Amino acid sequence: MTGALDVRDDGRAVVVAEGDVELLRYVHAPDSPQLESPKPYLDPLRTRAGRVVSLFRPWDHVWHKGIAWSLPVVGEENFWGGPTYVHGAPGHGYVQRPNNGTQAVVGGVRTSVRDGVAEIGHAVRWTTESGAHLFDESRTITARILDERSWALTFETGMTNVSDAPIAIGSPTTRGRENAGYGGLFWRGPRSFTGGTLVTATGSGSGSDVRGQRHEWMGFAGRHDVIDAVSLLVMVDAAENPHHPPQWFARSEEFAALNPAPFFSEELTIAPGETAVFRYGVGIADADAGGAPALADAVRAVLAEAHA
Secondary structure, X not given: OOOOOEEEEOOOEEEEEEOOEEEEEEEOOOOOOHHHOOOOEEEEEEOOOOOEOOOEOOOOOOOOEOEEEEEEXXXXXXXXXXXXXXXXXXXXXXXXXXXXXXXXXXXXXXXXXXXXXXXXXXXXXXXXXXXXXXXXXXXXXXXXXXXOOEEEEEEEEEEEEOOOOOEEEEOOOOOOOOOOOOOEEEEEOOHHHOOOEEEEOOEEEOHHHHOOOEOOEEEEEXXXXXXXXXXXXXXXXXXXXXXXXXXXXXXXXXXXXXXXEOOOOOOEEEOOOOXXXXXXXXXXXXXXXXXXXXXXXXXXXXXXXXHO
């Protein structure tokens, strides 16, 4: 276990690497079309053995991009991408509207490596498709090696309402669609992970079993094509986050996805000038589902250390 990390920025994306393995690529200047609500994203993500555990722009939901901070219901605006859920609308209730907002990095990107921890920091300006400025965000991402099989990512955001009115953040469920409370830090897994195993502190199952449940953490173990190996990803919600422990939007059927969804069934209203802070840890390991509890413990410790 070396644990030595290297960080480089080519002006469009920051890469954090350990030797020859790029553990993450953080795209801070995306070229996404407006329909996909342009936003920074993490993709690809790899285990220490170099196995890819994320998926970019899948054909079924082109606005899914590795791991991204994505919000489908921000007042009447959409910072998720694609159509907006409208209760009672024909079909499945999704309507394409001119409301796909943009998260744009402003003021440059800061990078560093200190004491084995790689850090990326920057500001984000949230603007609606019509040009209204809603939020100023401060974002920090870190990466560090945990042990010979795993590493940890942290994601922290502070979102300040810079408009002159309260802004309610919700989900399709808060707008009337049952058990569809997605929104927040969202991970889309590789196509081969479909049908994988979702793990919680109380057991394991499929997305239909655990979707909407409240847990501090949840994991996903999926199998890779070609190499016949299993990788594990665990997401942990910081104890001080609003609506902790969150309900989870999780899928293993149709596709692999994990999302600690703080706005699943209850909106969070941010007043003018107020800042809402969210912190998450993500553990990525060359391991199977049995390693999830220990990986969650290690990521929880990283979150506690970062908050001390």
